[in-house]
Amino acid sequence: xxxxxxxxxxxxxxxxxxxxxxxxxxxxxxxxxxxxxxxxxxxxxxxxxxxxxxxxxxxxxxxxxxxxxxxxxxxxxxxxxxxxxxxxxxxxxxxxxxxxxxxxxxxxxxxxxxxxxxxxxxxxxxxxxxxxxxxxxxxxxxxxxxxxxxxxxxxxxxxxxxxxxxxxxxxxxxxxxxxxxxxxxxxxxxxxxxxxxxxxxxxxxxxxxxxxxxxxxxxxxxxxxxxxxxxxxxxxxxxxxxxxxxxxxxxxxxxxxxxxxxxxxxxxxxxxxxxxxxxxxxxxxxxxxxxxxxxxxxxxxxxxxxxxxxxxxxxxx
Amino acid sequence: xxxxxxxxxxxxxxxxxxxxxxxxxxxxxxxxxxxxxxxxxxxxxxxxxxxxxxxxxxxxxxxxxxxxxxxxxxxxxxxxxxxxxxxxxxxxxxxxxxxxxxxxxxxxxxxxxxxxxxxxxxxxxxxxxxxxxxxxxxxxxxxxxxxxxxxxxxxxxxxxxxxxxxxxxxxxxxxxxxxxxxxxxxxxxxxxxxxxxxxxxxxxxxxxxxxxxxxxxxxxxxxxxxxxxxxxxxxxxxxxxxxxxxxxxxxxxxxxxxxxxxxxxxxxxxxxxxxxxxxxxxxxxxxxxxxxxxxxxxxxxxxxxxxxxxxxxxxxxxxxxxxxx
Amino acid sequence: xxxxxxxxxxxxxxxxxxxxxxxxxxxxxxxxxxxxxxxxxxxxxxxxxxxxxxxxxxxxxxxxxxxxxxxxxxxxxxxxxxxxxxxxxxxxxxxxxxxxxxxxxxxxxxxxxxxxxxxxxxxxxxxxxxxxxxxxxxxxxxxxxxxxxxxxxxxxxxxxxxxxxxxxxxxxxxxxxxxxxxxxxxxxxxxxxxxxxxxxxxxxxxxxxxxxxxxxxxxxxxxxxxxxxxxxxxxxxxxxxxxxxxxxxxxxxxxxxxxxxxxxxxxxxxxxxxxxxxxxxxxxxxxxxxxxx
Numbered sequence: 001x002x003x004x005x006x007x008x009x010x011x012x013x014x015x016x017x018x019x020x021x022x023x024x025x026x027x028x029x030x031x032x033x034x035x036x037x038x039x040x041x042x043x044x045x046x047x048x049x050x051x052x053x054x055x056x057x058x059x060x061x062x063x064x065x066x067x068x069x070x071x072x073x074x075x076x077x078x079x080x081x082x083x084x085x086x087x088x089x090x091x092x093x094x095x096x097x098x099x100x101x102x103x104x105x106x107x108x109x110x111x112x113x114x115x116x117x118x119x120x121x122x123x124x125x126x127x128x129x130x131x132x133x134x135x136x137x138x139x140x141x142x143x144x145x146x147x148x149x150x151x152x153x154x155x156x157x158x159x160x161x162x163x164x165x166x167x168x169x170x171x172x173x174x175x176x177x178x179x180x181x182x183x184x185x186x187x188x189x190x191x192x193x194x195x196x197x198x199x200x201x202x203x204x205x206x207x208x209x210x211x212x213x214x215x216x217x218x219x220x221x222x223x224x225x226x227x228x229x230x231x232x233x234x235x236x237x238x239x240x241x242x243x244x245x246x247x248x249x250x251x252x253x254x255x256x257x258x259x260x261x262x263x264x265x266x267x268x269x270x271x272x273x274x275x276x277x278x279x280x281x282x283x284x285x286x287x288x289x290x291x292x293x294x295x296x297x298x299x300x301x302x303x304x305x306x307x308x309x310x311x312x313x314x315x316x317x
Numbered sequence: 318x319x320x321x322x323x324x325x326x327x328x329x330x331x332x333x334x335x336x337x338x339x340x341x342x343x344x345x346x347x348x349x350x351x352x353x354x355x356x357x358x359x360x361x362x363x364x365x366x367x368x369x370x371x372x373x374x375x376x377x378x379x380x381x382x383x384x385x386x387x388x389x390x391x392x393x394x395x396x397x398x399x400x401x402x403x404x405x406x407x408x409x410x411x412x413x414x415x416x417x418x419x420x421x422x423x424x425x426x427x428x429x430x431x432x433x434x435x436x437x438x439x440x441x442x443x444x445x446x447x448x449x450x451x452x453x454x455x456x457x458x459x460x461x462x463x464x465x466x467x468x469x470x471x472x473x474x475x476x477x478x479x480x481x482x483x484x485x486x487x488x489x490x491x492x493x494x495x496x497x498x499x500x501x502x503x504x505x506x507x508x509x510x511x512x513x514x515x516x517x518x519x520x521x522x523x524x525x526x527x528x529x530x531x532x533x534x535x536x537x538x539x540x541x542x543x544x545x546x547x548x549x550x551x552x553x554x555x556x557x558x559x560x561x562x563x564x565x566x567x568x569x570x571x572x573x574x575x576x577x578x579x580x581x582x583x584x585x586x587x588x589x590x591x592x593x594x595x596x597x598x599x600x601x602x603x604x605x606x607x608x609x610x611x612x613x614x615x616x617x618x619x620x621x622x623x624x625x626x627x628x629x630x631x632x633x634x635x636x637x638x639x640x641x642x
Numbered sequence: 643x644x645x646x647x648x649x650x651x652x653x654x655x656x657x658x659x660x661x662x663x664x665x666x667x668x669x670x671x672x673x674x675x676x677x678x679x680x681x682x683x684x685x686x687x688x689x690x691x692x693x694x695x696x697x698x699x700x701x702x703x704x705x706x707x708x709x710x711x712x713x714x715x716x717x718x719x720x721x722x723x724x725x726x727x728x729x730x731x732x733x734x735x736x737x738x739x740x741x742x743x744x745x746x747x748x749x750x751x752x753x754x755x756x757x758x759x760x761x762x763x764x765x766x767x768x769x770x771x772x773x774x775x776x777x778x779x780x781x782x783x784x785x786x787x788x789x790x791x792x793x794x795x796x797x798x799x800x801x802x803x804x805x806x807x808x809x810x811x812x813x814x815x816x817x818x819x820x821x822x823x824x825x826x827x828x829x830x831x832x833x834x835x836x837x838x839x840x841x842x843x844x845x846x847x848x849x850x851x852x853x854x855x856x857x858x859x860x861x862x863x864x865x866x867x868x869x870x871x872x873x874x875x876x877x878x879x880x881x882x883x884x885x886x887x888x889x890x891x892x893x894x895x896x897x898x899x900x901x902x903x904x905x906x907x908x909x910x911x912x913x914x915x916x917x918x919x920x921x922x923x924x925x926x927x928x929x930x931x932x933x934x935x
Contacts, residue, residue: 041504042475056833083835096826100848110834148592149362156830163834178361179531183575183588190585205504212577212586235579249509251534252579255561263513264506 003032003199004053004167009062011045011052018273022048024223026062027297030216032166035193035200037214037231039207039246043271045223046203047091050169053201054086055079067166084114087160091172093152097144103130103155104140110162129158134188150181157188167199174209186213207250211235219243222271222279225297229304239306239315242280278308286310321393323525324350324373324493329387331368331377331549338597342368344549344604346387347623350542352492355519355526357536359572360546361593366529369546370495372397373527374412375404391493410440413486417498419478423470429456429481430466433488440489455484459514476507480514487518494519494526500535512539533576537561545569548594548604551623555630565626565637568605603634611640666928673924679917683910687733696724698731699882707900716906719892723884729906732884737914739796739879740865743803748858750804751811752847758812759819759850760842770816773809781806785868789877799878803865814857818850825849852926859922863915870911886911 011023022045030036038046051057053064055074063072071082090096097106107126111117117125130137133154144152153173160168170189174182190213192198204210210217211231218228219240227240238244245262264283271279277292278284284291290309297307300317308314331343343365350356358366371377373389375396389396391412399407416422424432433452437443443451453463459480461473470478479499486494499515500508516539519526528539536543536557543560545553545568553566564570574587591608594600600607606616613636621635634640667673691698696714702722710717716725758766776784789802822828823846831845870887872878879885886907893903 041506051829054833056829080835080837083833088830088833090826090830092826096830098827098831098845098849109831109836113835113840150592159830159834179572179575180361180589181592183577183586184590186577187586187588206577207505208577208579211579245506247579249505250579251508251512251532251538253533253537253561253573253576255537255557261509261513263509 001032002029003067004030004201005063005065006053007063007065009049009052009064010060011048011057012060015272020272021045021223021274022271023052024274026220026223026225028218028225028228030167030199030201032199033193033197034215035202035213037210037217038201038203038220039205039210039217040220041205041246043222044220045271046220047171049220050088050171050201050203054088054167054169055082056088080114083110083165084163085165086167086169087163087165088169088171089153089156089160089173092176093149093156094144094176096156097152099144102141102143103135103147106144106155107158107162110159114163125162129162132161132192133158148181149177150184153177153185154188157185157192161192165198167201170200170202172204173202175204175206182209189213207247219246222269222274224279224295225305225307226280227304227306228297229301233301233304237301237304237315239300239304239311239317240280240308241284241286241314286314322349322390323352323354323392324348324356324527325388325390326369326373327388327390329369329372329389330385331365331372331382332385333382335381340596341599342382342549342596343372344599346546346549346551348544348551348554350493350525350527352525353519353523354541355528355539357528357530357540357543358546359530359533359536359543361531363593363596364546365549366546367497368549370414370497370527370529373493373495374408374414375399376408376414406440409436409491410489411491412493412495413489413491414495415479415482415486415497415499418502419475419482420502422482423478425470428467428469429473433481433485436485436488451488452484455488456481458487458518459484460510474507476503476511479503479511483511483515483518487522487524490522490524492525494524495529496526497529498531499528501530501532515539533572545572548596548599550604550633551631552605552634553630553632554623555627555632559627559630563627563630565630565632566605566634567609567611567637567640605634611636663928667924670924670927672920673928676917676920676924679913680921683733683914683917684737687730687737690730691727694724694727694730696727698723698728698884701882707896709900710902717900717902719889719903720896725889725903725906728884728889729886729910732886732889732907733910733914735796735879735883735885736866736869736887736911737862739800739803739869740862743800743865743869744807744858744861746800746804747807748811748854748861750808751813752815752854754808755812755815756819756842756847756850759816760823760838760846766816769812773812776806777809777813782868782871785872786875786877789872794877794880796879799869799872802872802877803868807861807865811854811857811861814853815850818853819846822846822849852930855926855929856922859918859925863918866911866914 006026006028009023009026013020013022026049028036038049040046048057052059063070066086074082104126107129108122111122111125127137135151135154135158139147139151144155174185177185186209193200202210202213214231216228217231217234219226219242221242227234227243234243235247238247245264248260248262269279269282276294278295281287281291288310293309295307295309297305300306300311326346326348329343329346333340333342346369348356358369360366368377372384373396384397430449430452433455434448437448437451453466456466457463461477461480473481500511503511512535530536540557542556544551545566547568553560553564553569560569564573571587571589575589577586589608594604594607600617602617602619603621606612609616621633623631623633626632626637700723704722705718706720706722708714708718714724719725719728754769758769784806785802788805789799792798792802828841828845831841836844869878869885870890873885873887874891879888881888889907890904893907896903
């Protein structure tokens with residue numbers, strides 16, 4: 001059953017040079033208790049997508065249905081109530097914590113604003129949350145700058161969990177961490193999912209991480225969804241030329257199977273006032289006339305959606 | 318290992334002082350690099366990789382840092398004993414460094430052409446005109462159209478800026494290139510372009526390279542020899558095949574286990590419990606012992622010298638061959 | 643996890659936080675010296691006038707212009723009043739005016755600056771252009787004009803001193819709010835349900851106060867000097883009430899013959915300004931948890 005459905009979501013920003021299409025006509029659905037990985041390179045709009053869904057940024061157009069409820073247009077009060085159900089974990093464990101708040105104060109913020117708890121309950125709940133994310137009680141009164149990146153990220157996770165949400169947007173939660181710490185945090189996130197049936201939207205540029213944690217994956221390029229499918233399908237049979245290039249570009253710690261890399265030429269095109277056609281066309285080795293038309297996301301294989309007019313031809317399907 | 322090596326680092330120990338405390342950044346490091354080869358320094362944040370690279374160039378911050386002991390010989394010449402004047406000749410022309418962040422290593426108010434030309438003029442007695450010509454040539458070499466020579470850094474994307482930085486580093490045909498996380502600020506598809514380009518230029522000019530990274534994928538692709546650095550020590554050193562096929566040290570094994578694998582799906586990752594040690598207060602015994610699942614009593618009290626587990630493959634873990642017992 | 647623990651925990655936290663700030667402040671030697679000087683000064687101007695045995699305003703023409711002696715430690719002025727007593731009473735006016743005026747202008751500046759810096763847009767544009775106009779008038783001239791327009795008296799003088807300063811504080815606050823505005827912790831606060839008022843004043847503001855705190859202590863010093871200038875030209879505090887600036891004004895006529903008349907008020911101004919500046923520096927460092935060592 002899908003917990004979250006997004007239909008034709010758009011988010012444009014006004015810039016002096018025109019409309020920046022950060023998120024353009026994105027449609028996806030995320031099942032309850034599962035993880036949707038959203039991958040793409042910097043500037044592809046993946047973070048904006050996550051923030052727009054949970055209403056941290058107003059949308060330009062489109063519809064969001066959460067738990068059977070249309071949450072597209074909400075009053076201020078409803079929008080605040082929604083924070084009890086949808087939360088976010090940020091990328092940068094340094095700047096996402098208020099440097100003047102102790103660990104306990106940061107975790108208690110949502111308890112105060114969203115749960116309206118009294119002092120004693122808040123302290124008890126803080127203990128519980130800190131245990132849950134594996135933060136030792138002795139850090140209760142520490143300031144963020146006294147802790148390492150992994151512990152800081154645990155604070156961020158505890159803060160999100162304090163609201164007791166069903167759905168959490170994880171915006172690159174491990175990109176700023178070292179490999180050994182990264183594994184600790186990923187394991188923690190998966191344990192929490194198993195324990196509480198959480199639904200994640202996991203935003204990252206790291207393909208190995210996303211493969212590890214996600215049930216389904218969506219690939220974004222310049223604000224648009226180019227491919228979405230179950231994780232194994234995507235890694236075994238990537239269909240969109242961009243996904244193929246992206247997967248082939250990842251350096252793999254394996255010296256026996258040197259990869260056949262598809263090196264893309266050229267740079268990302270500007271997301272400001274892009275044309276209607278395929279946005280990847282400028283770097284695509286298979287570009288033709290038809291690519292200048294609007295591309296639809298179509299179900300090419302069961303549950304495997306691709307937005308490329310040449311997908312059948314390129315993959316012999 | 319007595320024969321002449323291109324780069325030979327012996328017993329390098331570097332300390333910083335900060336707020337009255339002594340930070341032991343690098344502790345008795347031995348490394349070798351042959352001409353035309355690439356040595357990868359792999360380790361986590363704060364392991365001392367960048368400090369080692371900066372000490373080769375002798376650009377450690379003064380006066381906080383101090384080389385306590387050791388030697389860094391480049392073609393038999395000890396960099397630590399070299400005069401400031403000699404170092405100025407060496408920097409840029411014989412050894413060049415690429416820093417991690419292309420956004421901050423370019424001067425925002427100078428055109429990229431002038432910045433490359435400046436390096437050339439500094440080391441070669443060339444006229445303005447010929448330096449600019451050479452700068453244009455270098456830009457084209459890294460895949461940027463020569464007519465963009467008059468543009469400023471902000472007009473370039475991240476990947477192109479890093480290529481400009483590489484062009485600057487290679488402008489004087491250095492014999493040794495120190496690349497400090499050259500692609501970690503870039504996207505994967507752009508990273509692929511840049512790595513490809515570095516490899517091509519390295520082969521073309523027969524440049525040796527010290528590559529600092531935390532990404533074992535990049536190591537697999539670009540390195541010949543690998544040194545695993547942890548808490549300022551080399552825990553394991555060997556050629557690529559030895560490290561990737563027969564990792565010996567528990568930390569190296571842990572690192573490989575902690576990376577989510579692109580092709581094998583495991584629900585749980587092996588994590589290395591705990592945190593790297595505090596560099597102001599290093600353990601008495603093996604620096605990895607507090608986190609090591611195989612640590613024995615004497616690991617915590619005795620510091621073992623690295624020993625050869627097979628020809629050319631050094632490992633600092635005394636029990637590396639008996640881990641399963 | 644017992645109930646007792648959860649009840650006592652918040653107390654521990656509050657204590658340790660205040661204690662920590664105090665500890666950091668005490669470590670800073672010059673800040674402590676500033677605080678001690680200021681404390682002595684405050685004690686003197688509050689208690690002192692009762693101990694000298696003279697009135698600050700009562701004219702005693704028979705003992706006018708006496709050099710310092712055992713009877714009058716710092717001599718008497720041209721109306722026979724004890725200079726020490728007048729200096730101490732004058733301190734009440736000077737410091738009182740300085741502190742109140744700074745509170746008003748800093749308060750105004752903090753509110754306006756936080757709002758303009760955080761909200762941006764048209765509101766920011768209109769407020770900032772208005773402040774540009776005000777700032778195009780030289781500061782002291784503006785104070786004099788306002789003071790002349792409002793008239794003399796304690797409250798009006800404070801207002802005159804305060805209004806001119808708002809623009810400067812607003813500008814400073816605005817730029818320092820803008821520096822933290824895009825930090826993720828503000829977004830995080832929004833995600834956990836903090837409204838804009840809580841975000842601006844509860845989150846952004848405390849992280850942007852460092853430059854303000856120094857500038858506020860310095861502001862008190864500036865206002866004392868401003869008040870002295872006003873009184874010096876006959877605005878501000880009116881005779882017979884004593885005030886440091888006004889005393890300097892009187893003293894200047896006798897600078898060649900009775901120089902002691904200006905020495906004491908001059909020293910008082912200098913000491914006050916110095917101690918406030920020292921304290922401000924220490925306070926800023928103490929309030930920043932990142933500068934712990």
